[in-house]
Amino acid sequence: MAKVTVSKLAKLFPPPIKGGDVVRAITNIDFEVDGNVFVSIVGPSGCGKSTLLNILSGVDTPTSGSVTVTEAGKPAKLGYVFQDARLLPWRSVMDNMMYVRDDASEESVANAAKYLSMVGLDHTHEMFPGQLSGGMQQRVGIARAFSVEPDLLLMDEPFSHLDAMTARSLRDHLQDLWSRTRKTVLFVTHDVMEAVQLSDRIIVLAPGGVIYDDISIDLPHPRKASDPKVATLQAEILGQFENMQIPAVE
Amino acid sequence: MAGVLVDSAEASALGTAAGLRRRRYLALVTGWVGFVAIWWLLSVWMDSDARLPSPGRVWDEVWIIFNGDPTNSRNDGGIFWNNFLASVIRVLLGFVVGVAMGTPLGFLMGRNRYWRAFLKSPVMIAGSIPGLTYAVMVLVVFGISFVGPVLAIGLISMPYIAINVAEGVGGVDKGLLNMSRSFGRSEKQMFRDVVVPSVLPFIFAGVRLSFSLAWKVGQLTEVFGASQGIGFQIRRNFQLFNMPAVIAWIGLFIIFMLVLERFVLVRIERKLFRWRQWEREG
Ligand SMILES: Nc1ncnc2c1ncn2[C@@H]1O[C@H](COP(=O)(O)OP(=O)(O)OP(=O)(O)O)[C@@H](O)[C@H]1O
Ligand SMILES: [Mg+2]
Numbered sequence: 001m002a003k004v005t006v007s008k009l010a011k012l013f014p015p016p017i018k019g020g021d022v023v024r025a026i027t028n029i030d031f032e033v034d035g036n037v038f039v040s041i042v043g044p045s046g047c048g049k050s051t052l053l054n055i056l057s058g059v060d061t062p063t064s065g066s067v068t069v070t071e072a073g074k075p076a077k078l079g080y081v082f083q084d085a086r087l088l089p090w091r092s093v094m095d096n097m098m099y100v101r102d103d104a105s106e107e108s109v110a111n112a113a114k115y116l117s118m119v120g121l122d123h124t125h126e127m128f129p130g131q132l133s134g135g136m137q138q139r140v141g142i143a144r145a146f147s148v149e150p151d152l153l154l155m156d157e158p159f160s161h162l163d164a165m166t167a168r169s170l171r172d173h174l175q176d177l178w179s180r181t182r183k184t185v186l187f188v189t190h191d192v193m194e195a196v197q198l199s200d201r202i203i204v205l206a207p208g209g210v211i212y213d214d215i216s217i218d219l220p221h222p223r224k225a226s227d228p229k230v231a232t233l234q235a236e237i238l239g240q241f242e243n244m245q246i247p248a249v250e
Numbered sequence: 251m252a253g254v255l256v257d258s259a260e261a262s263a264l265g266t267a268a269g270l271r272r273r274r275y276l277a278l279v280t281g282w283v284g285f286v287a288i289w290w291l292l293s294v295w296m297d298s299d300a301r302l303p304s305p306g307r308v309w310d311e312v313w314i315i316f317n318g319d320p321t322n323s324r325n326d327g328g329i330f331w332n333n334f335l336a337s338v339i340r341v342l343l344g345f346v347v348g349v350a351m352g353t354p355l356g357f358l359m360g361r362n363r364y365w366r367a368f369l370k371s372p373v374m375i376a377g378s379i380p381g382l383t384y385a386v387m388v389l390v391v392f393g394i395s396f397v398g399p400v401l402a403i404g405l406i407s408m409p410y411i412a413i414n415v416a417e418g419v420g421g422v423d424k425g426l427l428n429m430s431r432s433f434g435r436s437e438k439q440m441f442r443d444v445v446v447p448s449v450l451p452f453i454f455a456g457v458r459l460s461f462s463l464a465w466k467v468g469q470l471t472e473v474f475g476a477s478q479g480i481g482f483q484i485r486r487n488f489q490l491f492n493m494p495a496v497i498a499w500i501g502l503f504i505i506f507m508l509v510l511e512r513f514v515l516v517r518i519e520r521k522l523f524r525w526r527q528w529e530r531e532g
Contacts, residue, residue, distance in 0.1 A: 057432040078432060086429040090447045090525045099443060100433040128525045148433065 002076040002152040002184040004033040004056065008065035011051050011209070025051040026209030028065070033201075036182040038221075040195035043205030043212070049188040051209070053080075053154045056186065071151040079150030079183075081158045085137035087129040093140055094125040100148055115147035116140070118180075119173050135166035139173065146177055155187045159194070168225060171198065175222035192241055196234045197223050204241075215240075303494040311498035329483075334506065336478040340396070341468050344403020345457055348464070352408040353453060356415025366416070377409030381467035389475040399471035399479075403464045410463075411456035418452030419445070451523055458515060465507055 007030050013023040025048040033039050041049050054060035056067055057078055069076045087096045097112035098104060116122065119139040129137055138158060145153055158174075159167035175198065178185065189195050195202050196217060204213040215237065223230045286305050293304040315330045355373065358365040384405050388398035422445055430440045472481025480503045487495035520527075 054428075059428045059431050078434070080429065080432040082425065082429065084425065086425050088426060088443065088447070090523075091443075099430075100435070130525060130527075154432075 001035055002033075002069060002071050003035075004031075004152065004184070004186070005068045006031050006052075006056075006065075007067075009052075009055070009062050009067060010064045011048065011055065011060070012063045024208050026055075026062075029205075029209065029211050031203060031211065031214070033184060033186065036184055037200045038178060038185045038187065038198055039201045039203060040187045040189055040199040041203045041205060042189055042192060042195050044207060045190065047205045047207050048209030049205060050156055052205075053156050053186065053188060056152075057154055069152055076151035077148065079145035079148050079153045081138075081141050081145045081153070081155040083157045083160060085129065085134075085141040087137055087140055087144075089129050092126050092128055093121065093132070096129070096140060097144055097147055100144055112143075112147050115143040118146075118177055119143045135162050135170065138162060138170060142170070142174065142177070146181065146183075149181075150183060153183045153185045155185065157188055157190070160189070160191070167194075171225070172222075174198070179222050192238055193225075193234050196237050197225055197230055202237075213240075300491060300493050303497060307494040308497045308501065311492075311494040312502065315495070315498060315502070330502075333479050333483050334502075336476075336482075337468060337472065337480045340399045340472075340479065341403055341464055343400045344464055344468060345407055347400060347404025348407030348411055348460070349453060349457070351404060352411030352456065353415050355408070355412040356449075356452075357419055359412065359416035360419025369412075373409045373412050376405070377413070381406055381463060381470060384467055385470040385474060388471060392475070394475045394477060396476075398475050399468050402471045403468050406467045407457065407460035407464045410460040411453060414452040414456035414459070415449055418449035421452075422448045451526070454519055454522070458511075458519075461511060461515065462507065469503065 009026055009029050010024075011026040013025055015022055029052075041052065043049055051060065055062050056069060057080055069078070071077065087093075088099060091099060093116065094109070094112065097116065098109070101108050101112065113122075113125070116125065119142055121136065121139055121143065124132060124136065124140075129140070132140070138161070142158065145155075159170055162170065171194065187195070187198060200217055202213075202215045202217065203211060204215070206212040217233065217237075219229060219233065225231075289302075290305050293302045293307075296302045299307060318329070355369060359369050359373070360366070381402075384402040388402045392398035392401070426444050427440060430444055435443075468479075469481035469484070472479040473485045476482045480499055483499045484496055484503075487493075487499065
């Protein structure tokens with residue numbers, strides 16, 4: 001049940017070429033996420049989505065403004081799923097799971113195994129990442145993030161490198177995991193259909209890193225892509241997006 | 251029907267692979283037999299043990315090196331292992347010195363561009379100095395000693411290791427470092443579990459690259475400044491005009507270098523970097 005507060009957040013990057021303009025990745029955004037909700041952040045490429053997650057996870061620092069991520073007043077525990085799996089290639093799947101955990105007790109191992117099992121990877125404990133397919137590696141990444149039992153789960157386009165069929169099956173895995181554990185999730189994607197299927201709320205960013213829209217979606221979880229209610233809502237929101245005409249980044 | 255076709259195609263593919271291997275062995279054996287035959291013919295024609303001893307004479311010496319010389323009490327059966335071990339230990343210690351010097355330099359060069367600018371030319375120059383220079387240098391400084399050859403080997407392998415490590419450090423996957431950070435891993439954990447495993451293959455590559463060079467320098471320093479070792483034996487027998495023994499020691503040296511390189515180093519590498527065999531593009 002994490003609480004995320006973003007206020008007057010801005011992030012500038014130094015000009016990519018000498019004498020050029022600074023890059024405005026994020027310009028003064030404010031929002032709040034409270035409770036076990038699944039929030040998607042959508043927007044065109046380069047509008048600062050990854051930058052926002054990096055700041056939230058502490059990998060990057062804001063230029064101005066502030067972010068706080070708390071769990072009952074204390075700093076929250078984070079899990080992160082990246083666009084690529086980011087597994088240590090020299091460690092087996094199980095050892096990768098253990099890398100992000102602080103104790104190596106038997107319970108801890110059993111717990112890691114439980115999450116691998118939830119994404120259907122029971123048989124892979126001893127295998128190395130190079131022996132797995134891209135989709136399997138991504139599943140390890142998802143299991144790893146869930147297994148630390150984070151208060152806030154950050155996901156940055158976790159399915160965009162995968163083919164449509166694998167992505168769909170992983171979306172089901174994700175919904176299943178989420179329905180069982182109900183964490184606060186910030187899920188970055190540029191796929192509106194995916195955002196509608198998964199989330200309770202969609203924050204739309206526009207180029208320059210400003211909030212363009214904030215949509216809530218009120219449908220029970222888990223949602224099937226084939227469910228007509230989901231399909232209708234997808235069509236409706238996609239229609240809204242077409243009317244928004246978010247300008248592309250230059 | 252299709253299955254049968256595939257099977258027979260596979261079988262013939264396997265057949266050619268085995269055939270290829272057999273032909274390769276045949277070529278290898280023919281090559282060596284031919285080499286020894288030409289050597290033998292030449293030695294018969296030259297008819298001089300001092301210039302080109304026959305393969306048989308050299309073989310007698312090899313036998314003596316391993317089993318001792320009944321006519322010479324100083325030359326017992328331990329001569330081979332004593333000298334061989336002396337050389338191997340020097341080379342191993344030399345590599346320890348080279349890795350100990352080259353790794354920190356490489357880290358500095360890979361992490362920090364000021365250090366890189368500062369160290370690049372000295373390291374490059376150190377890498378292009380001929381081995382003979384080091385051999386003479388340590389002889390002048392240390393005389394006949396144990397430290398001299400070890401240091402020479404360390405100095406010759408150091409630049410290779412430094413440059414490789416620098417490259418490895420520069421190439422550490424930033425994505426993995428960010429992943430570690432976002433899961434709250436400490437700097438120490440990141441160093442041990444991300445940086446070291448990424449750089450280790452590069453250290454190894456540096457050792458492999460400088461391996462034959464280090465052996466040569468080791469032998470060279472032994473020729474001038476040691477009282478034991480394969481290089482020392484070569485010089486001693488040369489001074490005694492015992493040409494068959496000189497060739498026997500050289501031959502043993504070459505064989506052991508090949509064995510060490512092909513079997514020991516490659517084995518260790520394969521074991522250490524087992525995960526790499528599954529690495530693939532993209
Ligand atoms: N480390 C950096 N140094 C300089 N500029 C950066 C850096 N990281 C991001 N940027 C710039 O900030 C802007 C936002 O980048 P960001 O990666 O957050 O976009 P994004 O919304 O995640 O895009 P995508 O959907 O393509 O992943 C881009 O213009 C990018 O060039
Ligand atoms: Mg991004």
